[in-house]
Amino acid sequence: MNRGKRPKIKLTITDRIGKMGCHRGHKVGDSFDYDTERGQICPMAMHCAFPYIDILRYGGKLPGQPEGVAEFCCSDADVVLVFKAEIVEE
Known part of the structure; x- marks a missing residue:
């Protein structure tokens, strides 16, 4: 990973x-560029996403998940988007 530039997410x-x-x-299938489209993402989902994005951007890896990938859910118990x-x- 290039240390001078953060990777795109x-x-x-x-x-x-x-x-x-x-x-x-x-809805399932929606996709967003974190740097340019994060304002379009629900604030509840972004609150959950931020720690995982930080882990990926700074070289971390989550147990049981492939390198460069982090899966998580939004915090809305009625919806629970993955x-x-x-x-x-x-």
Whole structure:
């Protein structure tokens, strides 16, 4: 990883576990560039995403997950969207 530049991160919604649809209108298959489109992502999901993005950007790895990938859920118990954050190689 290039230490002078932070890697790009893509967030993709991969599943929905909760019973309700997303209050922001997000759906499975939606994808966002973290640096340029994060303002479009629900603030509850972003609150959950930030620690995982930090781990990926600074060279960390999550147990049981592939290198450069972090899966997590939003915190809305009615919706529970599953997100995949992944490093995008340039």
